[in-house]
Amino acid sequence: MSSGETIWTDDPPFPANAKRAVNNAQLRRNIRKATTTIRERRANLVGEMPDWQELRTSGAAIKDEVLRNLDRYLEQFEAAATGRGAQVHWARDADEANSIVASLVAATGETEVIKVKSMATQEIGLVRALAERGIAAYETDLAELIIQLGHDRPSHIVVPAIHKNRAEIREIFLKEMNDAPADLSDDPQALAEAARQHLRRKFFEAKVAISGANFAIAETGSLLVAESEGNGRMCLTLPDTLISVVGIEKLLPTFRDLEVFLQLLPRSSTGERMNPYNSVWTGVTPGDGPQNVHVILLDNGRTNVLRDEVGRQALRCIRCAACLNVCPVYERTGGHAYGATYPGPIGAVLTPQLVGVEHASELPFASSLCGYCYEVCPVKIDIPTVLVKLRHDAVRTGRHPVEGALFGAAGAAMKGRRRWTRALRLAPLMRFARRGGPPPLSRWTSVRNLPEPPDQSFRDWWVRQHESAREVIRERKRQ
Amino acid sequence: MSNDRETLRVALFATCLIDALFPDAGRATVQLLERLGQRVEFPLEQTCCGQMHANSGYFEVELVGRYVDVFSRYDAVVVPSASCAASIHHQHPMIARAAGDEALAVRAESVGSKTYELSQFLIDVLGTDDVGAYFPHRVTYHPTCHSVRLLGVGDRPLRLLRNVRGIDLVELPRWDECCGFGGTFAIKNPDTSAAMLADKMDAVIDTGAEVLCAGDRSCLMHIGGGLERIRAGVRTLHLVEILASTEDEYRPDRAPARSQPGAAPARSQRGAAPAATEEPPG
Numbered sequence: 081m082s083s084g085e086t087i088w089t090d091d092p093p094f095p096a097n098a099k100r101a102v103n104n105a106q107l108r109r110n111i112r113k114a115t116t117t118i119r120e121r122r123a124n125l126v127g128e129m130p131d132w133q134e135l136r137t138s139g140a141a142i143k144d145e146v147l148r149n150l151d152r153y154l155e156q157f158e159a160a161a162t163g164r165g166a167q168v169h170w171a172r173d174a175d176e177a178n179s180i181v182a183s184l185v186a187a188t189g190e191t192e193v194i195k196v197k198s199m200a201t202q203e204i205g206l207v208r209a210l211a212e213r214g215i216a217a218y219e220t221d222l223a224e225l226i227i228q229l230g231h232d233r234p235s236h237i238v239v240p241a242i243h244k245n246r247a248e249i250r251e252i253f254l255k256e257m258n259d260a261p262a263d264l265s266d267d268p269q270a271l272a273e274a275a276r277q278h279l280r281r282k283f284f285e286a287k288v289a290i291s292g293a294n295f296a297i298a299e300t301g302s303l304l305v306a307e308s309e310g311n312g313r314m315c316l317t318l319p320d321t322l323i324s325v326v327g328i329e330k331l332l333p334t335f336r337d338l339e340v341f342l343q344l345l346p347r348s349s350t351g352e353r354m355n356p357y358n359s360v361w362t363g364v365t366p367g368d369g370p371q372n373v374h375v376i377l378l379d380n381g382r383t384n385v386l387r388d389e390v391g392r393q394a395l396r397c398i399r400c401a402a403c404l405n406v407c408p409v410y411e412r413t414g415g416h417a418y419g420a421t422y423p424g425p426i427g428a429v430l431t432p433q434l435v436g437v438e439h440a441s442e443l444p445f446a447s448s449l450c451g452y453c454y455e456v457c458p459v460k461i462d463i464p465t466v467l468v469k470l471r472h473d474a475v476r477t478g479r480h481p482v483e484g485a486l487f488g489a490a491g492a493a494m495k496g497r498r499r500w501t502r503a504l505r506l507a508p509l510m511r512f513a514r515r516g517g518p519p520p521l522s523r524w525t526s527v528r529n530l531p532e533p534p535d536q537s538f539r540d541w542w543v544r545q546h547e548s549a550r551e552v553i554r555e556r557k558r559q
Numbered sequence: 560m561s562n563d564r565e566t567l568r569v570a571l572f573a574t575c576l577i578d579a580l581f582p583d584a585g586r587a588t589v590q591l592l593e594r595l596g597q598r599v600e601f602p603l604e605q606t607c608c609g610q611m612h613a614n615s616g617y618f619e620v621e622l623v624g625r626y627v628d629v630f631s632r633y634d635a636v637v638v639p640s641a642s643c644a645a646s647i648h649h650q651h652p653m654i655a656r657a658a659g660d661e662a663l664a665v666r667a668e669s670v671g672s673k674t675y676e677l678s679q680f681l682i683d684v685l686g687t688d689d690v691g692a693y694f695p696h697r698v699t700y701h702p703t704c705h706s707v708r709l710l711g712v713g714d715r716p717l718r719l720l721r722n723v724r725g726i727d728l729v730e731l732p733r734w735d736e737c738c739g740f741g742g743t744f745a746i747k748n749p750d751t752s753a754a755m756l757a758d759k760m761d762a763v764i765d766t767g768a769e770v771l772c773a774g775d776r777s778c779l780m781h782i783g784g785g786l787e788r789i790r791a792g793v794r795t796l797h798l799v800e801i802l803a804s805t806e807d808e809y810r811p812d813r814a815p816a817r818s819q820p821g822a823a824p825a826r827s828q829r830g831a832a833p834a835a836t837e838e839p840p841g
Contacts, residue, residue, distance in 0.1 A: 099750040108754075408737040412754040446748060448741025448755070449614060451708035464709075465653070471616030472657070487617045494575065494606040495621055501603075504579045515788075523749040527756065528784030531580050538578045538585035542601045 084174025085205035091419030093442040101413040114242045115405045121351025138340045140460040143396035153298040153331045160301030164363025166373040178209035190288045196312040197221030198292025200325045203421045220311040229256035235415030237401040238349045289315035293326045299334040302362040306355035313359045322370035329395040344458035348400035381434035390469040394429045396459040403453035425453035429466040437473045444470035504537035570600045570633040574640045575607035581776045587803035588639045604629045610646035615743045620658040623651045627666045636674040641706030641774045644676040678715035688718040693806045695725030699768040703775040729766045740781035756785045774798045
């Protein structure tokens with residue numbers, strides 16, 4: 081079994097990746113600028129909603145209902161979609177999903193396909209898997225196109241090229257896009273126009289498109305893709321064959337539930353009242369749009385997540401990336417540091433659960449637990465609590481025996497009044513390591529002093545102030 | 560609740576950090592509460608709430624049990640740390656349940672419900688946002704993440720600070736950004752923590768404040784350690800050290816940098832008189 085590119089196994093762990101990222105001045109500036117902008121837009125639009133908290137509660141409740149009865153909703157979706165002419169496939173993992181897509185494409189005789197931006201296909205590493213089978217898949221989302229042309233990887237769930245500024249994008253286009261105008265400027269409109277001309281031909285030539293879906297409606301068998309550019313809609317309407325890879329947690333019970341999510345998603349993701357393009361399709365509509373419609377329902381670790389009572393709330397995620405945009409860690413490290421398809425706070429809780437915490441044991445620690453992610457999450461995923469739970473799981477794998485021993489010693493000292501009172505009298509020793517000391521202390525003292533220790537602990541002061549002289553003497557004798 | 564305040568049995572949970580390294584903040588808490596007419600007890604069996612362990616993945620259910628045992632007999636527990644108060648509220652029941660001890664979880668919820676962060680105790684229990692403090696300095700306040708997002712203290716600390724006589728209170732730019740402490744995060748992800756610290760120090764220095772205050776000594780240890788390293792000339796004080804300061808009593812701005820034996824603050828008439836002033840034991 082392979083989880084595809086859920087984690088990038090060739091990457092070093094988060095702290096090492098992050099060290100490189102925080103020293104990249106260009107990256108720091110690009111990400112700070114972009115996340116600050118989206119964060120402010122979101123805050124303004126959420127602020128105008130009097131029932132935002134109720135919407136969040138509804139969103140969480142609807143998703144929890146789906147997760148509790150996932151088996152039933154999946155079969156309902158399959159029946160409804162099949163009844164409307166779609167073919168539904170089931171994929172346990174990335175390899176199965178990739179094989180199904182590849183054989184469906186092969187059956188059409190095509191060797192080129194166009195793609196709608198989709199996290200599920202990133203997760204399974206579809207583009208690479210298709211390339212290995214001689215099928216070229218072209219990304220049509222502007223940011224994904226930039227990533228693909230730049231031989232790069234996405235670093236954000238909604239804004240995959242957030243780590244690139246327009247000067248860098250211009251250079252990528254000039255170098256990698258054969259039909260880019262020679263006098264291309266870094267004006268955003270000029271860049272978009274160049275991409276538009278480049279993609280237009282692909283849209284008209286392609287016979288097969290591959291997408292994900294933001295939502296899958298169990299009641300009707302419909303899929304929905306929300307996007308900003310309209311490139312997705314080109315892919316969803318022009319080709320003969322449409323193949324959609326959909327995580328099993330994407331289900332909503334009824335069409336009516338979109339009322340909640342189409343308010344939550346655009347405000348949280350791009351800071352818009354409504355996504356410019358919402359495309360919904362249900363199986364095949366004779367004579368209109370793709371006549372050969374496939375849906376691949378993807379597990380790839382999701383049922384493992386479902387097993388964990390605390391962690392399963394991560395499956396409510398609607399991939400809005402609001403948590404990335406407010407995360408102080410993400411803002412300094414960018415997305416690549418997480419070494420995974422899903423970066424940021426949601427990635428830190430989702431990735432270890434999808435692949436097993438032993439394969440991503442540093443990710444739950446990639447957070448200062450500031451709680452901003454939980455505050456903005458449109459489906460109320462309590463990310464800090466899940467992070468702490470996953471840290472608990474991670475330390476139980478026993479991979480850090482020295483750390484475990486240190487915490488054990490500290491814990492032991494805290495389990496007795498006399499032991500603790502004596503331990504605190506060692507504090508003055510800190511005076512000798514305020515600016516240095518061996519690791520792991522040096523990781524603190526490399527940029528900050530330790531405090532000047534006091535002459536006495538609070539409790540020693542208290543005892544002297546509040547106990548009678550006899551009490552003090554008795555205390556001394558006891559020790 | 561203010562009618563019952565004379566009869567409240569109030570305990571101080573000093574937190575391990577203040578107990579060990581920042582006794583001035585503990586002393587200021589006692590000073591302030593006694594000035595406001597409370598008789599404060601400090602049960603010596605207390606140690607640590609276990610937050611540092613829990614947030615690092617080590618669930619110390621014994622520390623939860625200890626906290627519950629020590630403090631269940633009081634009407635109210637005052638904690639001069641939003642982070643520890645939030646851990647007591649949210650994490651203690653979770654840790655007890657993870658250990659399969661539902662009875663302890665229920666007791667932890669009960670003790671948690673009468674555990675108050677300092678500013679919550681002053682405003683919600685004692686019903687005052689003017690504690691009669693005097694502190695003639697330029698001060699900026701960093702709302703720590705756990706006070707704002709986990710505990711929801713809102714503007715209580717600022718209301719208290721605004722009523723301090725002589726204070727020149729300036730808003731911290733980008734106040735809602737984490738300082739990068741995060742407990743063992745600072746050790747496990749030192750580079751990211753340092754980057755966050757640098758931005759926070761920039762914001763603090765931008766205000767021109769002499770003093771940075773907050774409701775968590777832990778975050779202040781991190782920011783203050785950074786400010787001291789670069790000789791920024793900004794000192795850090797716990798919120799309570801400012802609130803405890805009056806013209807004729809406790810003056811942290813005039814007090815020596817470290818507490819000296821025998822230099823204990825003068826005590827108010829209502830507080831218990833210091834009984835023993837002999838040489839420190841041990």
